[in-house]
Amino acid sequence: MKNPPGYPLPSGELGSDDIVCQLVYLPDRQEYWQAFYASLHYMTTWRAWERDSDKRGQDAASNWREAFELTSGCWRMTCLEQLQDDVAEILAIMQLGNPCCDDMDITDGDQYTDRVEDGVGDVPQNIIDAGYAEDSSDWDGFDDYKCMIAHVTINQMSIKLNELNELTNQYGAIAGSAAAITAILAVIFGTGGLAIVFGIVAGVGAVSLLYEALMGFELLGDLADKVDANHDELACSIYWADGDEGALIALNDKIDELFTVPESVIVRLLNNGPTLKALYAGRYDQQDIAQILDDAGYDVGDFDCACDDPIGDYQAFCDFNSGYDSWVVRGTAYRMTFAGIDNTPMLRIPYVGAHIESSHNKMLGQAGGPTGGAGDSLSIHSFTFWYQMEGGGTMQARLIIRHAGGTFQQDWPYNAGSYVKAQVFFPTPLVVEYDDLDEDAFEIRPVPGSNNSLWIDNVGIDFDYNEA
Numbered sequence: 001m002k003n004p005p006g007y008p009l010p011s012g013e014l015g016s017d018d019i020v021c022q023l024v025y026l027p028d029r030q031e032y033w034q035a036f037y038a039s040l041h042y043m044t045t046w047r048a049w050e051r052d053s054d055k056r057g058q059d060a061a062s063n064w065r066e067a068f069e070l071t072s073g074c075w076r077m078t079c080l081e082q083l084q085d086d087v088a089e090i091l092a093i094m095q096l097g098n099p100c101c102d103d104m105d106i107t108d109g110d111q112y113t114d115r116v117e118d119g120v121g122d123v124p125q126n127i128i129d130a131g132y133a134e135d136s137s138d139w140d141g142f143d144d145y146k147c148m149i150a151h152v153t154i155n156q157m158s159i160k161l162n163e164l165n166e167l168t169n170q171y172g173a174i175a176g177s178a179a180a181i182t183a184i185l186a187v188i189f190g191t192g193g194l195a196i197v198f199g200i201v202a203g204v205g206a207v208s209l210l211y212e213a214l215m216g217f218e219l220l221g222d223l224a225d226k227v228d229a230n231h232d233e234l235a236c237s238i239y240w241a242d243g244d245e246g247a248l249i250a251l252n253d254k255i256d257e258l259f260t261v262p263e264s265v266i267v268r269l270l271n272n273g274p275t276l277k278a279l280y281a282g283r284y285d286q287q288d289i290a291q292i293l294d295d296a297g298y299d300v301g302d303f304d305c306a307c308d309d310p311i312g313d314y315q316a317f318c319d320f321n322s323g324y325d326s327w328v329v330r331g332t333a334y335r336m337t338f339a340g341i342d343n344t345p346m347l348r349i350p351y352v353g354a355h356i357e358s359s360h361n362k363m364l365g366q367a368g369g370p371t372g373g374a375g376d377s378l379s380i381h382s383f384t385f386w387y388q389m390e391g392g393g394t395m396q397a398r399l400i401i402r403h404a405g406g407t408f409q410q411d412w413p414y415n416a417g418s419y420v421k422a423q424v425f426f427p428t429p430l431v432v433e434y435d436d437l438d439e440d441a442f443e444i445r446p447v448p449g450s451n452n453s454l455w456i457d458n459v460g461i462d463f464d465y466n467e468a
Contacts (some may be wrong), residue, residue: 006050006057015059019067044068060255112201112285113277117243118142119413119420120210122162126282130290132300140420145290147305149279149296150238152188153251153272154231159189160270163225168220178207184269185210188278189290190296197292199285202271210269213262223263230258236283236307240382240425242410244280248273253427307425311381312464314367319458320345326366327356327459328440339455341386346457351395355445356456360434363442363461372434375468377404379429383423385459390415393452400443402432411447417459 001194026036042048044066047056116124132148133141149428160208163184185207188197214220227234234254239249255267274284282290318324331354333347340346349355382399387397394414399422401408408430412422415450432441442461446454 006048008089008247009050009052009056009060013059014056015063017063019070040071066463092325112274113244113283114281115244119168120243123292124282126288126290130282130288132290132294133281143421144300145282146280147235147239148293148300148303149276150235150247150305151303152279152293152298153238153276154234156189156272156275157234157267157272158224158227158231159193160184160187160452161220161227161266162193164214165220168214169440178211180206181211181214188275190298196296197278197284197287197289199287200271200274202274206269209321210266213265213269219348222267223266226259226263227267231282232306233258236305236425238276238429239305239307240423240427242424247280248276249442250425250427251276257427310434312379312462312463314364314369314463314465316363316367316461316463317459318366320347320456325354326362327358330355330357340457344457346455349444349446349454349456351393351446351452351454355443357440357443360441361430363463364465367461369461369465370467372465373468374434376433376434376467377466379464379466380426380432381429381462381464382423382425383461384423386419386421386457387412387415388419389414389416390452390455395452395454396447397422397456398423398445398447398456401430401432402441402443402446403432405430431466 001453024036026032044061045063046055046057048064049060053055088363096385114124119139123133123138123142125136127133127142128135128138128144132145133139164181167180167184182202185201185202186198187195188200190196228282234251237250237254238247241247251272252268256264259267278284278289279293282288316326318326320340324347327347329347331350333349333354333356336348337345339348347356360376360378364370364372364378380403383399383401385397389397390397393416396414397412399408399410399412408424410424412420444456444459
């Protein structure tokens, strides 16, 4: 009698069994590793199991998929003895001392850094003390510092890839342990590839995933070159973002856009989160990152964030010097012939119920584009304006963009005495449709505060036109 296909199924209901951890030994050859891993994956398919009328093979496969995902997360951690050696070496590299849970950073850098949101609260004290900002309200100085550390962050990525390349042989196999990879990820490199900061904790799970992703990847040097080739676009994704967490999200989005999936997996696992957050806050645990940068000769004047260069085919711009036909005034807003940037005309918006708004078609026309029609749309890459308030209040400036996916809204804090730049960049462009969003797709208004006024000047939108 012919045996039925597939492995025998256990009796009873299947699909919700507990998952257990089991150490496995196997011959140490790359081909055996691949074969073993593939056989585990085969268990996640119904074809691996015997057939029965209840089709319980599907439930068994589902249970095995759960186990396989957990296995993938810790793959190649070898045996407990090797794992203990790796953890001990990692702790020594990190100089963490007592190996207790409090010394393990599972927060992607949050545990040892401060959260920073551009223009909100005070400029981090470390950045002030290092001379990159004059005082706690000098967000313009911080903006220059942010430009510098955006470039430093991208430099880290290519340097680390080249360092990791030194660990691989001609077949892409890693000639070193997880601790050797961690030693590279835990460093911030200075000019010329010299290490200037140590102990930026990389999560053990992330290191394990990177270890596995690097297996068989033979072109790390080429990947480093690709990072260098896209340096400015990657740096601008950080510079255009708002806050350290927003900067990391924008960087990851840009990595996914510019690199293939295998490349993206590796580039995103280079300990970018803790590195970027440490640079952004100017400190990491007890290390004064901003001062270390200053001592190493990092000067904001050596870095240029030419991130205002147009991306789209069209740029709409209004400086209110010759009216503002592309904008519609709502409420009591009115144009003034002085007090704008360089004492040129600007728009004054009282705080009570007033704002300016514009549409898809008006922005397109103002930028010299064609007359839009039903089904057409704009892809918005960035939106910029300059603002200040009359003194003695708490008012904020608000930008609203109504787009196909919903409504974008961002506020900028009270500012009096000089114009500051409000800019938002969209790594994934916002699509503003002509059909039902034409009347007031864009809006700038004050957020109600005390009795003062919002002054607006030099409004710019960078976009592409999409004809239906």
